[in-house]
Amino acid sequence: MDLAFVIPAYNEEVLIGQCLASVVAEVERSGCRAEIVVVNNASTDRTKEIALSYPGVTVVDEMKKGLVHARHAGFEATTAELVANIDADTLLPEGWITTVLTTFARHPDLVALSGPYIYYDMAWYNRALVRGFYYFAYLLYLLNRFVFRIGSMIQGGNFVLKRSAWKKAGGFDRSIEFYGEDTDVARRLHKVGPVKWTFSLPMKTSGRRLEQEGVFRTAGIYTLNYFWVTLSGRPVTKGHTDVRPD
Numbered sequence: 001m002d003l004a005f006v007i008p009a010y011n012e013e014v015l016i017g018q019c020l021a022s023v024v025a026e027v028e029r030s031g032c033r034a035e036i037v038v039v040n041n042a043s044t045d046r047t048k049e050i051a052l053s054y055p056g057v058t059v060v061d062e063m064k065k066g067l068v069h070a071r072h073a074g075f076e077a078t079t080a081e082l083v084a085n086i087d088a089d090t091l092l093p094e095g096w097i098t099t100v101l102t103t104f105a106r107h108p109d110l111v112a113l114s115g116p117y118i119y120y121d122m123a124w125y126n127r128a129l130v131r132g133f134y135y136f137a138y139l140l141y142l143l144n145r146f147v148f149r150i151g152s153m154i155q156g157g158n159f160v161l162k163r164s165a166w167k168k169a170g171g172f173d174r175s176i177e178f179y180g181e182d183t184d185v186a187r188r189l190h191k192v193g194p195v196k197w198t199f200s201l202p203m204k205t206s207g208r209r210l211e212q213e214g215v216f217r218t219a220g221i222y223t224l225n226y227f228w229v230t231l232s233g234r235p236v237t238k239g240h241t242d243v244r245p246d
Contacts, residue, residue: 002032002033002034002035002079002080002081002082003032003033003034003035003080003082003083003084003097003100003101003160004034004035004036004037004078004079004080004082004083004084005023005034005035005036005037005084005086006037006039006071006074006075006077006078006083006084006085006086007019007020007023007036007037007038007039007074007086007087007088008039008041008067008070008071008074008087008088009038009039009040009041009043009047009051009070009088010041010042010043010047010065010070011043011044011045011047012043012045012047012088012089013043013045013046013047013050015088015089015206016038016047016050016051016088017050017054018091019086019087019088019089019090019091020036020038020050020051020054020057021054022090022091022092023036023086023092024036024054024055024056024057025092026092026094026096026097027056027097029094029097030097030098030101032097032101033080034056034080034097035058035078035079035080036054036056036057036058037057037058037059037060037074037077037078038051038057038058038059038060038088039059039060039061039062039070039071039073039074039077040059040060040061040062041062041063041065041066041067041069041070042062042063042064042065047088048061058077060073060074060077066174066177066178067156067177067178067181068172068173068174068176068177068178068181069174071085071172071181072171072172072174075163075166075171075172078163080163081162081163081164082100082101082104082160082161082162082163083160083161083162083163083166084100084159084160085156085157085158085159085160085161086157086158086203087156087157087205089205089206089208090157090158090203090204090205090206091120091203091204091205092203092204093118093202093203093204096201096203099200099201100113100160100201103196103198103201104160104162107194107196109193109194110162110193110194110195110196111161111162111165111166111189111192111193111194111195112152112154112159112160112161112162112165112185112186112189112195112196113159113160113195113196113197113198113201114153114154114155114158114159114160114182114186114195114196114197114198114201115155115158115197115198115199115200115201115202115203116134116155116158116199116201116202116203117130117155117157117158117202117203117204117205118202118203118204118205119205119206119207119210120204120205120206120207121206121207121208122207122210122211126207126210126211126215127207129215129216129219130207130210130215130219133215133219134199137153137223137226138153138197138199140153140226141153141197144230145190145195150187150190150230150231151183151186151187151190151230152186152187152189152190152194152195152196152197153183153186153195153197153226154182154183154185154186154189154195154197155182155197155203156181156182157203157205158201158202158203158205159182159185161185161189162193165189165192165193166185166189168192169188169189169191169192170188172185176235177235177238178237179221179222179225179235179237180225180226180228180229180234180235180236180237181235183225183226183229183230183235184229184233184235187229187230187233221237224236224237225237
């Protein structure tokens with residue numbers, strides 16, 4: 001199956017290069033056909049210039065700032081049936097694409113696949129706390145998907161969805177600013193077909209948001225919005241702190 005990568009980027013000149021290097025290397029290793037689209041989301045630095053220096057990368061400009069606006073613009077700029085949504089501070093581990101393609105091939109009814117983050121630049125004790133939080137989140141995922149049947153779970157910045165299913169679900173809700181966007185995707189896709197979250201699809205990423213806001217505070221905000229979006233369809237948190245430099 002063809003695969004597209006959508007990578008929103010606002011002022012990411014420091015990290016976008018290593019992200020794209022990991023994507024290009026993984027595409028070459030896997031041998032799959034892949035579109036790589038960076039959405040330059042109103043950047044004022046060299047993000048666009050750096051992105052264009054990588055082979056096979058297309059840059060789309062979205063001047064309306066916001067993660068969901070950028071994801072939507074990237075989705076519209078791609079054509080592949082499988083659309084991988086990652087972030088500009090992520091690094092694809094070796095074998096990530098193989099896991100994605102194999103899982104969708106084995107489960108034709110699957111509409112989305114997601115997995116956890118590995119925070120490569122955080123202290124070991126903070127990584128341990130995050131790991132514990134993921135076990136708690138996984139339990140919630142199992143309950144919501146298989147017991148209560150009211151939703152599923154997706155990790156924003158590490159999920160792949162089927163284009164046809166996402167169009168059927170109605171596409172991105174651009175009224176959501178930041179928190180809860182991934183839960184909204186999971187909740188609405190759950191109504192279309194199976195949404196799987198698995199520890200077998202890890203993604204390396206920067207822990208800069210957790211370091212800046214604190215692990216417990218960030219986990220609390222995500223948990224609150226997970227419940228709120230799952231039950232009411234809307235996030236409770238309206239704003240967020242931008243960790244990129246202006």
